[in-house]
Amino acid sequence: MAVVASFCMSLDGFVARPDDSVGPLFDWYTAGDVEVPMVGYPMTFRVSPASADYLRSFLDTVRHGAFVCGRRVFDYTHGWGGNPPGGGAAFVVTHQPPPSDWPASHLAPFTFVSSVSRAVELAVAAGDGSAGVSGPNIAQQCLNLGLLDEVRIDLVPVLLGSGVRYFSDLHTDASLEQVEVVAGVGVTHLRYRVRYPQS
Numbered sequence: 001m002a003v004v005a006s007f008c009m010s011l012d013g014f015v016a017r018p019d020d021s022v023g024p025l026f027d028w029y030t031a032g033d034v035e036v037p038m039v040g041y042p043m044t045f046r047v048s049p050a051s052a053d054y055l056r057s058f059l060d061t062v063r064h065g066a067f068v069c070g071r072r073v074f075d076y077t078h079g080w081g082g083n084p085p086g087g088g089a090a091f092v093v094t095h096q097p098p099p100s101d102w103p104a105s106h107l108a109p110f111t112f113v114s115s116v117s118r119a120v121e122l123a124v125a126a127g128d129g130s131a132g133v134s135g136p137n138i139a140q141q142c143l144n145l146g147l148l149d150e151v152r153i154d155l156v157p158v159l160l161g162s163g164v165r166y167f168s169d170l171h172t173d174a175s176l177e178q179v180e181v182v183a184g185v186g187v188t189h190l191r192y193r194v195r196y197p198q199s
């Protein structure tokens with residue numbers, strides 16, 4: 001059980017282009033022959049055997065947990081059509097009200113919350129104690145607040161040159177302990193446990 005952030009990142013540290021598109025960062029999702037269904041969201045990865053093993057273990061980690069995301073990624077994905085990745089409850093960190101046409105929470109299990117720490121608290125309580133975090137801004141705030149247990153990076157060997165950085169405003173003494181490195185096709189999966197000075 002852990003609070004985990006996982007992003008696809010370019011070798012020069014970007015998770016999206018300046019226009020928010022991910023460009024080649026998701027190419028490895030379809031670079032192989034092994035099918036891995038996403039949990040909670042209608043999409044299937046087709047990846048190398050090594051990436052498939054890595055993905056299955058990650059999806060097992062978040063399968064019974066909830067999901068925290070930032071408002072920009074929520075808006076960019078149109079709230080995943082009401083189906084949050086992971087299949088559990090989702091908590092959107094935002095200063096804004098939900099979109100006016102957003103369905104009631106029993107139809108789309110999203111709750112809009114105005115604080116990062118409250119969103120993580122609610123997510124951990126809603127699931128089995130684990131939670132996935134999306135939206136690099138929110139993931140970074142979680143790191144600054146000492147709330148993130150695990151950082152996962154799918155490192156893609158491309159140079160974007162500019163765009164949205166994963167880590168752009170860090171204020172933390174946390175250190176990273178390597179847990180796993182997996183070489184896939186067109187991607188290297190990196191998994192780190194976050195260690196905070198007081199822990």
Ligand SMILES: NC(=O)c1ccc[n+]([C@@H]2O[C@H](COP(=O)([O-])OP(=O)(O)OC[C@H]3O[C@@H](n4cnc5c(N)ncnc54)[C@H](OP(=O)(O)O)[C@@H]3O)[C@@H](O)[C@H]2O)c1
Pocket residue numbers: 006007008009014015016017019020021022025069070071072073074076093094095096113114115116134135136137138139141164
């Ligand atoms: N490569 C990958 O794996 C990957 C995955 C997901 C997303 N992305 C990329 O990530 C980008 C979006 O992420 P982002 O980091 O820009 O934004 P984000 O984390 O999704 O959301 C940031 C927004 O959340 C709200 N917010 C942030 N902190 C808050 C706080 N403390 N209290 C209340 N509300 C708060 C604000 O919106 P309001 O003030 O408007 O409410 C803020 O603009 C896109 O470019 C997307 O393509 C990449």
